Amino acid sequence: MLDFKFNELKLKSGETLAPVTIAYQTFGTLNKEKSNAILICHALSGDSNVVEWWGKMVGEGKPIDTKKYFVICSNVIGGCYGSTGPATVQPFPSITISDMVNAQKKLIDHLGISRLLSVIGGSMGGMQGLQWSVAYPQMVKSVIPIATTTKLSAQGIAFNEVGRHAIMLNPKDGLAVARMIGHITYLSDEAMHKKFGRRQKEGGVEFEVESYLKHQGSSFTKRFDANSYVSITKAIDRFDLAENYNGLAEAFAGSKEIKFMVVSFTSDWLFPAYQSWEIVKALKTNSINVSYRNIGSTAGHDAFLLDDPQLKTIIGGFLSNV
Amino acid sequence: MFKPDYDQIVKWVEPGSRVLDVGCGEGLLLDRLIKEKNVHGVGVDNDAKSLDLCITKGLSVIQSNVDQGEGLKDFPDKTFDYAILNDTLQALHRPLEVLLSMLRLSKKVIVGFPNFAHLTPRFYLFFQGRMPMSKAMPHMWYDTPNIHFMTVKDFQLLCKDQGITVLKQRYFGEHFESVHPFLANLLAAEAVFLIKK
Structure with a gap:
C-alpha cells in the first residue's frame, strides 16, 4: 500500500x-x-x-x-x-x-x-x-x-440510522448490529432462502441465518472502526x-x-x-x-x-x- | 442473411443523424447504420443476451420493456432524427402506443413489418385452414411472438386514422424483389414505411 x-x-x-x-x-x-x-x-x-x-x-x-x-x-x-x-x-x-x-x-x-x-x-x-x-x-x-x-432512498437512510443508533449506544456491539442489518439489506428474500432456508445449526440451537449474521457482525468489529462507519454512512445519506x-x-x-x-x-x-x-x-x-x-x-x-x-x-x- | 429491409432502412437514414432502434436485437442494423451512415445510434431491447452482445460490440443499448410502457416515455420530444421499429410491431402488446411514442420522440419513424395479406399466407389460410407458417413465420400459433398481425392496408389505414404522414413506402416480395405499391397488399411479403407526425 x-x-x-x-x-x-x-x-x-x-x-x-x-x-x-x-x-x-x-x-x-x-x-x-x-x-x-x-x-x-x-x-x-x-x-x-x-x-x-x-x-x-x-x-x-x-x-x-x-x-x-x-x-x-x-x-x-x-x-x-x-x-x-x-x-x-x-x-x-x-x-x-x-x-x-x-x-x-x-x-x-x-x-x-x-x-x-x-x-x-x-x-x-x-x-x-x-x-x-x-x-x-x-x-x-x-x-x-x-x-x-x-x-x-428514505428506506436506505432508515437502515443506516438504525446502525448508527446502535453504535451510539455501544460502539463495539453497535457496530456488529449495524453490520448485521447491513447484511440483511444486501441480500434478498430469495437469496436468503437459497443460502440458509430454515436450516438449523447442529443441535438446533439456532438457525443458520442467525449464526451467519452473528459471525458477520463480530468479524466486522475486528476490521472496522465504529466512527468510520458513522462518518461514511452519514456521507452516503447526505449525497445528492x-x-x-x-x-x-x-x-x-x-x-x-x-x-x-x-x-x-x-x-x-x-x-x-x-x-x-x-x-x-x-x-x-x-x-x-x-x-x-x-x-x-x-x-x-x-x-x-x-x-x-x-x-x-x-x-x-x-x-x-x- | 440478405435483408432487403435493412438495405432500405440504411438508404433512407441521413448520414450523421441520431437514431433509436427499438427492438434492436443483436444490433446488426444499428452496427450497419453506424458503419455506413456514421449515425449516433442507440438500441433498445429487453433481451439480456442480445444486449450483452451489443455492449461487447461497442454499441449503446438501453434495457427496457417498451411494451410495458417503460422507457420510451422518458425520452424528450424529438430527441432522435429516426426511430426504427423493424420486424417488431407485430410482436408488441400495445403496438399503437409504442408507435405513437416513437413518433413523439423522433422526427421520423421507420417501420418494417411482414404483410399478413401476402399471397402465400392468404393461400395457406384458405387452402389449409390453418394459421400460416413460413420461413419468415416459423412458429406455431401458440408460441409465436407475433401476436398482432396486420396487412399493408391495415397499416395504411392506421396512418390515415392517426394523422400520420407516410413519406415513403417500399415493398418486397418473397424473393426480395421490389413490389409495386398498387399490388403491395397482395404481393408484398415485407413492407417498410417512413412516416412522421
Missing part, C-alpha cells in the same frame, strides 16, 4: 481537513500516454485492495484486465484503512461523497493522469463515479455506476448529486463527452433499479451516450460483488470499446 500526503483538503462543510493522507494501491502498468488508468471506487466497508474484494472482476486476464489497464483504488477519507479518518484526526469533521472524490482527484493529479479511461464503482463506489462525472467531467472518459443512486442544480438532467449537462454504462440488479431493494433508470433518463435528456442493463439476479444488492457472468461480460466488453 502506498501513501499520498498533501497539506489540506477544503471540505464541503467549509471546514478544512489537514494534513491529509490517501492510502492507495495500483495494479498493472501505466502506459506512456497515461491513457489506460481506471479508478475503482470501493463501497462502504471496502478498501484499496480491489483484487481481493473484486477478484473475479479485476486482475490479469479478468474483465478489468491488469495486463491492459492501470487500476487505481484508494481508501476513502473517513475510512479506517490508512486514509485520513476519525482514527487519525479528532474530532473528525463531517465529510461528503464529493469530499472523498476531491481527495481522489488530488491523487490522480499527483499520479500525473489527466484523463481516466474509466471510473467504476458499485453502491457508494458508484456514487463516487457519478460525482466524478459531474465534478470533473473533463477528467473521465467513461463511468460505470453499478447498483447505485444519485440520492439514497443534483442538490446544486435544478434537477438531475441539469447536473449532467457538462458530462456530454463521457460514455456511461449504468447497471442495476433486479433483486436489489436497497438501491432499486428505478434509481438507476433515473440516471439513464437524465443522461438521455442530455443526449449523453449511455448503455443500461438491469441484470436479472436473485442475489440482491450484493450481486455486484459476486461472480456474475453477465456483469463480467458487459464490463469487459464496454471497457474494450471506450
Whole structure:
C-alpha cells in the first residue's frame, strides 16, 4: 500500500481537513500516454485492495484486465484503512461523497493522469463515479455506476440510522448490529432462502441465518472502526448529486463527452433499479451516450460483488470499446 | 442473411443523424447504420443476451420493456432524427402506443413489418385452414411472438386514422424483389414505411 500526503483538503462543510493522507494501491502498468488508468471506487466497508474484494472482476486476464489497464483504488477519507479518518484526526469533521472524490482527484493529479479511461464503482463506489462525472467531467472518459443512486432512498437512510443508533449506544456491539442489518439489506428474500432456508445449526440451537449474521457482525468489529462507519454512512445519506442544480438532467449537462454504462440488479431493494433508470433518463435528456442493463439476479444488492457472468461480460466488453 | 429491409432502412437514414432502434436485437442494423451512415445510434431491447452482445460490440443499448410502457416515455420530444421499429410491431402488446411514442420522440419513424395479406399466407389460410407458417413465420400459433398481425392496408389505414404522414413506402416480395405499391397488399411479403407526425 502506498501513501499520498498533501497539506489540506477544503471540505464541503467549509471546514478544512489537514494534513491529509490517501492510502492507495495500483495494479498493472501505466502506459506512456497515461491513457489506460481506471479508478475503482470501493463501497462502504471496502478498501484499496480491489483484487481481493473484486477478484473475479479485476486482475490479469479478468474483465478489468491488469495486463491492459492501470487500476487505481484508494481508501476513502473517513475510512479506517490508512486514509485520513476519525482514527487519525479528532474530532473528525463531517465529510461528503464529493469530499472523498476531491481527495481522489488530488491523487490522480499527483499520479500525473489527466484523463481516466474509466471510473467504476458499485453502491457508494458508484456514487463516487457519478460525482466524478459531474465534478470533473473533463477528467473521465467513461463511468460505470453499478447498483447505485444519485440520492439514497428514505428506506436506505432508515437502515443506516438504525446502525448508527446502535453504535451510539455501544460502539463495539453497535457496530456488529449495524453490520448485521447491513447484511440483511444486501441480500434478498430469495437469496436468503437459497443460502440458509430454515436450516438449523447442529443441535438446533439456532438457525443458520442467525449464526451467519452473528459471525458477520463480530468479524466486522475486528476490521472496522465504529466512527468510520458513522462518518461514511452519514456521507452516503447526505449525497445528492443534483442538490446544486435544478434537477438531475441539469447536473449532467457538462458530462456530454463521457460514455456511461449504468447497471442495476433486479433483486436489489436497497438501491432499486428505478434509481438507476433515473440516471439513464437524465443522461438521455442530455443526449449523453449511455448503455443500461438491469441484470436479472436473485442475489440482491450484493450481486455486484459476486461472480456474475453477465456483469463480467458487459464490463469487459464496454471497457474494450471506450 | 440478405435483408432487403435493412438495405432500405440504411438508404433512407441521413448520414450523421441520431437514431433509436427499438427492438434492436443483436444490433446488426444499428452496427450497419453506424458503419455506413456514421449515425449516433442507440438500441433498445429487453433481451439480456442480445444486449450483452451489443455492449461487447461497442454499441449503446438501453434495457427496457417498451411494451410495458417503460422507457420510451422518458425520452424528450424529438430527441432522435429516426426511430426504427423493424420486424417488431407485430410482436408488441400495445403496438399503437409504442408507435405513437416513437413518433413523439423522433422526427421520423421507420417501420418494417411482414404483410399478413401476402399471397402465400392468404393461400395457406384458405387452402389449409390453418394459421400460416413460413420461413419468415416459423412458429406455431401458440408460441409465436407475433401476436398482432396486420396487412399493408391495415397499416395504411392506421396512418390515415392517426394523422400520420407516410413519406415513403417500399415493398418486397418473397424473393426480395421490389413490389409495386398498387399490388403491395397482395404481393408484398415485407413492407417498410417512413412516416412522421
